[in-house]
Amino acid sequence: MNYLIVSDSHGIENDMLDLFDSYQGYTIIHCGDFCINSSILDKYNVLYVKGNCDFFGDNERIINSDYGLMYVCHGHQYNVKYQYESIYYRGKELKAKYVIFGHTHVAMCEKIENMWLINPGSLKDGTYVLIEDGIPMIRRR
Secondary structure, three states: OOOEEEEEOOHHHHHHHHHHHHHHOOOOOOOOOOOOOOOHHEEEEEEEOOOOOOOOOOEEEEEEEEEEEEEEEOOOOOOOOOOOOOHHHHHHHHHHHHHHOOOOOOOEEEEEOOOOEEEEOOOHEEEEEEOOOEEEEEEEE
């Protein structure tokens, strides 16, 4: 199974939907700050969490993928703009293989021990992440 991971789209609905259409067959994860009506995300079966600019959704989500457990949140609750230590330890606590978050608007994929810290950056700024065959890769629209 392949994954398209986005975050911080901040209402750019048409560009986001064009990207979703480009990756049909991928499971789509949105890490929050979508700032649009949830019915649009539901139409694409997007697995999403609420960001600090959103009014609906769960604060975190756990996904049991073929590649291992994925922990998804927006990241603001772990202060990720300043440090990754808290979110890293939350991932260790859950025994996650992937810790996926947004909020910083800076894309990153870093493997620490056996866990990936993944931030797709901001879709509004043109970045997103694909996970194919278990390996995350930063992409730019």
